[in-house]
Amino acid sequence: MLLARDDNTMGELDGGPAAVTPHCRRERSWSLSSLIMAIPLAIILLAFVVAPLISVVAVSVFRYDNFAVVPAFTFENYQSVLTSGLTLSLYLTMIKLAAVTWAATLVIGFLVAYFLVFHVRSKLIAIGLFLVCTVPFWTSNIIRMIAWLPLLGKQGAINAALMATGIIHQPLQFLLYSDFSVVVSYVNLFTIFMIVPIFNAMSRVDPALFEAAVDAGASRLQTMLLVVVPLAKSGIALGSVFVITLVMGDFYVVKIMSGGGAASVVSAMVDDISTLLFPHAAASAVVLLVVLTLLIAAIMRVVDIRRELVRDR
Amino acid sequence: MAITAPSGGRPWTFYALAAIFVAYVIFLYGPMLCIYVLSFQGPEGALSFPMRGLSLHWFDELWTGGDTGDLAGAIGRSLVLAVLVMVLTVVLSFAAGMAFRADFPGSSWLFYLIIASLVVPGYVLGIGIGLMFQLLGWQTDWYSSALGAQLSWTLPFGLLIMFAVFGRFSRSYEEASRDLGAGPLQTLRLVVVPMLLPGIIAVALFGFTLSYDEFARTLQSVGSDNTVPIEIWSMTQNVTSPSIYALGTVTTALSFVVIGVALGSIALIQRRRQGATPL
């Protein structure tokens, strides 16, 4: 929610009928200095987000003739993308992975945030633990991803440990180069995107509400479901948006962790680009963006995102 | 603030959730730690356990071996780029954060643009930037197109942090400063920036680390010279030796140094201020 207008813009209005004022500024309901301060960031984003996306849309209607991209206006790329069976199967795969990842990150993220906000007594320790969860986010994603290879493989540490303790006698195949390893990697990388918004939303819950619920006779589970979850709704929605778009937009995790066997919607684009099929890749990109926009719009009905992020003093 | 049983002790759910938390932290750090350990293997070392030998052999390989391309150059470029992105992110996010304290035309559009920058898949944006430069006839380079690509990722983070920081910042400090005769620029320099310094450092931290590790957006827009994440990527395409683990250890160690400096300075500032609200 925006705050009151900047003091600098207050002008004086002329009151008397015959009076002459040397300078009379009309009151603006907005702030000029704000506009000026926001312009640099706006320019960068316009140049490096809006303009590129427009370029993508433009190229998606170009034609590809004999190893050259020719400006044109044709829907053949969209036709190719939308009627291809590959596209559908890729989307189904990614949606399946996104759904599983979303569920896992939601449960883990919710419980971790709940623990940090409501069970840790010292605020300092809570922040410290929160930072512990965040630090890996500031290191390389690719490294964190391949770090699973020595753990999950047939000769990996997990299989070795399980066999050593006699729980299994054959190494588990599904641990690596499978949907399982892809999802494990996603959860490892993206849970933080759930934790942060939910943590924020939960921090705003008045602690007295817990006692009020107990006073009214609610059990702990009822308190969590009837009081905390609704109040954390906006954080859950925001986290969901992040996790789902990150999974749907991924091209390297699914490639490496599935052993090169599976592909994703975006990795198909990578293949197109590597063979210079820019228009086809662009059309795929536009389709993906449309799908994501619809998904996000659906999730956003749950929360007023602006109120959530631009906090009122 | 914490949930307590009437007897004053901790309810059983505390222990259950604490266990889940610990499991999550192990899950988070475990794999990374394995890599660091494995990178210290001897020349007979392989990509997975058990550990064979103990040496700095693979670190040596990083510089001398044929696996890696121009690693030193990549590190240099990555660092320079990260510093550039960090500085630009701090300045632009701070300015925009100040801007959003009041109303201005287009503020809603800008806000949604920021969210859009965050959720657009990085690779798609990378393609877009590459195509845009192609259409304009410009060459993509790490210091131009990649810089812009990385800014599109760091600026939203920076701005969201600034929202949180300014949201807790009472206007009464600035009003007191004006009341005492300071002009707007003086107030900014002597009151606002010093008070918000922890938040600014946090934005710098995000700016640096997100740029240094940025991969998806940079891949298509970097031009002919690689950054470190792209070097790592090309190594993963043909993973044959633990030298990639060594690279992982080196690059993560660098990240930890930066993180340590940033968090350390924030902690120092907070401690000196004795109880100022964090961030």
Place this chain on the structure above:
Amino acid sequence: MNALSAAPKPGIAPAIGTVELAGIAKRYPNGTLAVNGIDLRIEGGTYCCLLGPSGCGKTTLLRMIAGHENPTDGEIRIDGMNVVGQSPRGRGTAMMFQSYALFPHLTVRDNVAFSLRVRGVARDARIAEADRVIEQVQLGALAERLPGQLSGGQQQRVALARAIITKPRVLLLDEPLSALDEFLRLQMRAELKDMQKSLGITFIHVTHTQLEAVAVADQVVVMAHGSVRQSADARGIYAEPHSAYVARFMGGQNVLVGRVEAFAAGTLTLSGAGGRTFLLRVRENEAKAGDTVTFAVRRDHILLMRAAMDGVAPPNCVTGSIRAIEYQGTFVKVTLAAGAATGGEFVAYLEEGGYFKTPFMVGETVACSWSADDAQVVAAD
């Protein structure tokens, strides 16, 4: 422990919320003793105020009666049954929180119906019951609103409705009026009093405002440092404090000291600093000659006049220079700097009309005198 019981269990006494505290103490793990061995009886169906400064333990005591904190020692009996260890619902109490703690995501109706919902009452039944209670607190038109859309006074009524729908035997109010502005405070305290009368249950109300406590309470319990200093009806606390602490805290008395000179025929003669003499009426006396006695003098039964320069000062009189004069509408508060016997300060409340016939000025030397009937012995602290 039956967390779902709605009606209080049938006991020996009729279930109207008589509260008895026996040896209640609360010591925190870090060693702080918040409540120090309290014995107290609150009759069912009365309005009781726990009064004291911050940190005196009144809120801790309230929360122990409510079941949100357990005592480290002692028993809490409601209608004859020890309820220590029982949940709030199980023991038939309900609490109105200082910050109201209304669920921000639920409408007024859903807030009020919350306790029925968690008990599994069917939707139609609980809505009907909630609406009935909402009418009782006169918020019928606002049942669909969210707490954020209500004023402070309205929020308080919702909190009240939410508590009374559970049909508690004892309603506990944690500084219910401190978040309101002065005008609303006066209005709401009258409404709370009315509500208590019409419900017929026990109200226990924590406050640090003396005049608020005497305005609403049938029984005022003054606390300090974790113990009860005096428990009596409002008039008794105000006009007949037992100790210097209560006398000073309530603000209606001056506290002086004197040395015993003689005791005869129901009159105790004391000598004070500066050669003054004080006479008190006491029924019995154990103090011997030479003992120090502390006594309290009512502030609103003082005669003020310009100091005469005579030699002998009459008994029951102090002189001093006026330090401050404060107009309080129906009376004028005159503060004197008056010397050692009085602890340095002496205050008189003078009737307003009479004062302005012969007003005084700051700095003037005046004499205050009172009748022996308006002074009483109090325990020294």
